[in-house]
Each structure stands twice: as structure tokens, then as C-alpha cells.
Amino acid sequence: MEKPKALAVLQIITGAGIICFWIAFFTVGLAPENPPDGxxxxxxxxxxxxxxxxxxxxxxGILLLKGSPKGRTLGLISAGGLLFLGLIDFSFNIQNGMYAMGLGESLPNMFINAWCVGLGAALAVRLGKPISS
Structure with a gap:
């Protein structure tokens, strides 16, 4: 199996980044000053x-770097998770004015949402291609 190295590394970095986000959210507080209801x-x-x-x-990511076909299957599942995460966040943010809270609040939200949707789509397209014989 061909090893999609760049996407594998991006998956690992993204997984670690999400973990770091939650650690920061619960320790240093990443919430906006005046968050919307809910x-x-x-x-x-x-x-x-x-x-x-x-x-x-x-x-x-690790399985793909090792050339394991299981990495492809798990990557496709993760692609769906990233797409859902990015779109549900986008939906909440747009409905609750989160993108209108100033650049300091808006840009990180926009980046995170775009990253999740973009990487999820890239994984779905790249890993969803038939394996060549």
C-alpha cells in the first residue's frame, strides 16, 4: 500500500492539537469574554x-506511516469525524455570532473550522481512492 506520509503526519499533529486545545480550554480558559447563551x-x-x-x-497516522491498510480504514472514519466537527462548530458559530466577536475571537475559530473541514475532505478524497494493484 502506498503511504500518504504528509496526510499521516497531519493527522497526528491534528490529534495532538485537539488534545492541547482541550487541556488549554480547561486550564487557562479559551472561552470568549462574553460567550453566547449555551x-x-x-x-x-x-x-x-x-x-x-x-x-x-x-x-x-501511525498505521499509515507503517504502511498498514488498517490506517486507511481508520483514516476514513476519522475524516468523517473531522468533517462533522468542523461543520457543527461552523453551524454553532455562525448562528451565535461567534465570527463577529472581533478578529481575536473570529480568526482562531475560522481557522479551526476550516482546518477540520479541509483535512477531513482531503483524507476522504485521498484515502477513499481505490487501492491500485
């Missing part, structure tokens, strides 16, 4: 599924 209830629903996603991303 912000904390929304955010607090994500650590468990994000944790599972991180495990999938990191395991898939």
Missing part, C-alpha cells in the same frame, strides 16, 4: 467525542 453546554459536549477522534487520528 456556549459552555455546547463546548462541554465535545471532550469525549473529540478524545475518540484524537485516538483515531493518531492511530491512523
Amino acid at each position: 456556549y459552555f453546554a455546547f463546548e462541554h459536549s465535545f471532550p469525549l467525542p473529540d478524545g475518540v477522534l484524537c485516538l483515531g487520528l493518531i492511530a491512523s
Whole structure:
């Protein structure tokens, strides 16, 4: 099996980045100064599924680097998780004015949402291609 090294490394970095985000969220506080109603209830629903996603991303990345076909399957599952995460965050942010809170609040949110959707789509396209014989 061909090893998609760049995507494998991006999966590992993304999984580690999501873990770092949650550590920072619960220790130094990454919430906006005036969050919209429901912000904390929304955010607090994500650590468990994000944790599972991180495990999938990191395991898939490692398996892909080793040339294991299991990395491809796990990568496709993780791609769906990233797409869902990026789109649900985008939906919440757009509906609750999170992108209008100033550049300091908006740019990180936009970047994270775009990264999740972009990497998820890239993984789906790249790993979803038939394996050549």
C-alpha cells in the first residue's frame, strides 16, 4: 500500500492539537469574554467525542506511516469525524455570532473550522481512492 506520509503526519499533529486545545480550554480558559447563551453546554459536549477522534487520528497516522491498510480504514472514519466537527462548530458559530466577536475571537475559530473541514475532505478524497494493484 502506498503511504500518504504528509496526510499521516497531519493527522497526528491534528490529534495532538485537539488534545492541547482541550487541556488549554480547561486550564487557562479559551472561552470568549462574553460567550453566547449555551456556549459552555455546547463546548462541554465535545471532550469525549473529540478524545475518540484524537485516538483515531493518531492511530491512523501511525498505521499509515507503517504502511498498514488498517490506517486507511481508520483514516476514513476519522475524516468523517473531522468533517462533522468542523461543520457543527461552523453551524454553532455562525448562528451565535461567534465570527463577529472581533478578529481575536473570529480568526482562531475560522481557522479551526476550516482546518477540520479541509483535512477531513482531503483524507476522504485521498484515502477513499481505490487501492491500485
